[in-house]
Amino acid sequence: xxxxxxTNERQLARWxxxxxxxxxxxxxxxxxxxxxxxxIKASLGIDTGTIGLLLSGVTVGxxxxxxxAAPLLHRLGSRRAVAGALLVIVASMTVMGLGLIAGSVPLLxxxxxxxxxGVGLLDVLLNVNGAAVERAAxxxxxxxxxxxxxxxxxxxxxxxAACAALGISPAxxxxxxxxxxxxxxxxxxxxxxQRIHEEAVPAARPRQGRAALxxxxxxxxxxxxxxxxxxxxxGVELGEGSAGNWLTLAVRNNRGQTAxxxxxxxxxxxxxxxxxxxFGGPLVDRLGRVRTIQITTALGVIxxxxxxxxxxxxxxxxxxxxxxxxxxxxxxxxxSAAAASGPDPAARVSVVSSIGYFANLAGPPAIGLLAQHVGxxxxxxxxxxxxxxxxxxxxxxxxxxxxxxxxxxxxxPAA
Numbered sequence: 001x002x003x004x005x006x007t008n009e010r011q012l013a014r015w016x017x018x019x020x021x022x023x024x025x026x027x028x029x030x031x032x033x034x035x036x037x038x039x040i041k042a043s044l045g046i047d048t049g050t051i052g053l054l055l056s057g058v059t060v061g062x063x064x065x066x067x068x069a070a071p072l073l074h075r076l077g078s079r080r081a082v083a084g085a086l087l088v089i090v091a092s093m094t095v096m097g098l099g100l101i102a103g104s105v106p107l108l109x110x111x112x113x114x115x116x117x118g119v120g121l122l123d124v125l126l127n128v129n130g131a132a133v134e135r136a137a138x139x140x141x142x143x144x145x146x147x148x149x150x151x152x153x154x155x156x157x158x159x160x161a162a163c164a165a166l167g168i169s170p171a172x173x174x175x176x177x178x179x180x181x182x183x184x185x186x187x188x189x190x191x192x193x194q195r196i197h198e199e200a201v202p203a204a205r206p207r208q209g210r211a212a213l214x215x216x217x218x219x220x221x222x223x224x225x226x227x228x229x230x231x232x233x234x235g236v237e238l239g240e241g242s243a244g245n246w247l248t249l250a251v252r253n254n255r256g257q258t259a260x261x262x263x264x265x266x267x268x269x270x271x272x273x274x275x276x277x278x279f280g281g282p283l284v285d286r287l288g289r290v291r292t293i294q295i296t297t298a299l300g301v302i303x304x305x306x307x308x309x310x311x312x313x314x315x316x317x318x319x320x321x322x323x324x325x326x327x328x329x330x331x332x333x334x335x336s337a338a339a340a341s342g343p344d345p346a347a348r349v350s351v352v353s354s355i356g357y358f359a360n361l362a363g364p365p366a367i368g369l370l371a372q373h374v375g376x377x378x379x380x381x382x383x384x385x386x387x388x389x390x391x392x393x394x395x396x397x398x399x400x401x402x403x404x405x406x407x408x409x410x411x412x413p414a415a
Contacts, residue, residue, distance in 0.1 A: 011193075019133060027153040036170040065120020065124075091178075096111035096115065127142075127339065150273060226341065229397060290394045304319065323383075
């Protein structure tokens with residue numbers, strides 16, 4: 001029986017670009033409010049601590065979304081689940097806009113939790129679909145799809161900055177973006193097969209109780225291979241999240257560069273990460289997941305060392321570039337490997353994505369605490385250490401044979 005329910009190349013291409021578009025929409029939505037936080041803070045008359053509490057709701061919601069993704073996929077099917085996740089995000093952005101119009105902090109807090117849940121749902125569902133597209137196409141496509149997310153983040157930040165420059169209120173921006181995203185989501189949903197994997201959505205599964213589904217998900221946390229993939233995700237996602245929070249500050253304060261130069265260094269990081277993902281697929285098909293992760297994480301170690309110890313700004317810039325290559329491939333290849341590692345891809349992706357989210361969200365504050373004792377540059381050595389751990393665990397991303405045994409060496413493309 002076929003693994004993926006598509007009947008021709010045209011349907012496969014449509015599915016691929018539908019999921020790629022979904023990644024782009026996800027990136028746009030998650031960066032919608034960041035550039036508007038100063039205006040939100042001023043319009044509501046709240047302090048920075050309250051803003052921090054509001055943003056923590058996104059983290060709480062994302063965890064809830066990750067937990068709910070597998071049961072919803074089983075119950076709704078792929079097409080309705082992805083469209084539903086996008087519509088949850090759209091609804092929460094609308095509520096966010098209404099909360100700003102009403103000046104209601106509690107309503108805004110609810111909106112941040114719900115948008116986080118939608119993002120967590122969408123992350124798992126898109127990665128499960130992306131992995132299924134790879135299996136059907138027979139080549140690596142996940143890095144390109146994740147590049148769409150990165151490009152979407154940049155586009156969303158640009159939209160927010162433009163709205164701020166034009167004097168458009170955050171409420172109008174949020175509601176307008178929600179309308180556009182809803183229209184696109186409904187327009188592309190038909191490009192996703194309703195069922196993408198025979199063993200992922202068996203006929204009896206929707207009738208299972210919630211407790212049984214929860215037990216099935218919890219078993220994933222006892223799977224040694226998934227946990228090793230999670231270590232890879234932990235290393236690269238902590239490196240990515242830390243760059244987003246600390247790179248600019250370190251360049252400005254510890255490397256003696258101007259704020260403009262520091263911003264350009266971060267722009268270089270984002271551009272190189274997206275570019276590596278765009279063009280990385282053929283490299284993965286040639287070398288396999290394991291060697292690709294080993295190469296990129298090794299370059300990441302070198303990059304972090306150059307960033308910390310480099311004698312001038314050009315060496316530091318080289319470090320930034322290598323650091324960004326180091327974080328570029330771990331999440332797309334890790335989720336692809338998790339989805340292909342056994343039955344119930346959604347539950348498996350949920351496990352490793354949870355580890356990645358934890359590292360991305362909790363890692364930067366941990367580095368900030370460590371920086372109080374050893375300095376900001378000194379605290380970045382933890383990123384190099386976790387890159388090394390990711391390198392050591394890269395073998396967990398190797399394809400699994402029919403009998404569930406990892407091959408000694410990858411002899412087939414990571415597709």
